[in-house]
Amino acid sequence: MSSWRGGEADRFTLEPACDGAGRCGWQTAAVPNRPVPASLPARLRRVLGSQLDDLAVRRLRTLSEREATGQPVPPALAPGVVEAFGAVVGRDDQALPPGAEAAVLSAFERLWDRDFEAVPPSPAVQDMIVKQFHRLYYHSYERTWKDTRYRGVTIWKCPLDLWLYQELLDTLRPRLIVETGTAFGGSAYFLGDLCDTLGLDAQITTIDIEAQPGRPVHPRVTYVTASSTDPGVVADVYASVPDGAPTLVILDSDHSRDHVLAELRAYADLVSVGSCVVVEDTNVNGHPAYPEFGPGPMEAVDAFLAEDSRFEVDAGLEKFFMTFNPRGYLKKVRA
DSSP states (O other), X not given: OEEEEOSSSOEEEEEEEEOTTSOXXXXXXXXXXXXXXXXXXXXXXXXXXXXXXXXXXXXHHHHXXXXXXXXXXXXXTHHHHHHHHHHHHHOOSSOOOTTHHHHHHHHHHTTSOXXXXXXXXXXXXXXXXXXXXXXXXXXXXXXXXXXXXXXXXXXXXXXXXXXXXXXXXXXXXXXXXXXXXOTTSHHHXXXXXXXXXXXXXXXXXXXXXXXXXXXXXXXXXXXXXXXXXXXXXXXXXXXXXXXXOOEEEEXXXXXXXXXHHHHHHHHGGGSOTTOEEEETTTTTTTSSSOTTSOSOHHHHHXXXXXXXXXXXXXXXXXXXXXXXXXXXXXXXXXX
């Protein structure tokens, strides 16, 4: 049960209700000065305690009861429904009242117009959908990205990002690909095969502080065991670039802010104009996953862009909505 203020004198309570068939809706009625119950999770309580008029409450009830509708959710109600959905998914320590989850999810679903190709959901609704799926996918890692393989080799990537790499290689046609953070060698193996398929005259240099036995062998791939920011290693990488050749840099090693920023500074000059440096896993530290990580790749990107105007975020490479590298595809737009 939750309350809204409909006017100076009236308050209305909104109660989830389900019938015998499992269909859930809302019931609303005026009650005098009834407070929002403390048993609700804090965020949901804050949202459901927002000031909304009775018409909006009744409209939500109507929408949630219908099997399908072409009517939009009232603008006054939509932000509250979006945040309530986030609160339900995020869960607080306390359990929701019976039926509340089903009712909020039903209301949230109605924010997406049935004819979504003609009338897409608002940016706020799209953002909430993407963030919650992102969190579900990322934190279910044992069945998702940590159980992803390429030709039998473990590759800790989001498949949507791997597809983008295929498009990037076809567009940029680099002669040298530098990867920091080798791990199992799956991504270097993947990139090597892509170069074969696309007919590129390219080599892959992949750098990691640890040597791992059993990494795949590919004629295009060179494994380097060292720190990616070691001045000698950086100098060797620069020396290996053919004159005027396009390059692509992928940063996926130590994800601490300071290390990623050091890598960006070290390899920025290596990236050719029109090409990219990809900063992987900018999604950690609450962007939107792994909020307890601490300052990481996203914070390094922010600091780097503030000091180097040659690079811009290529938002077009986030076209699939979900990426492990939000704001991490940095295009070099000037020398």
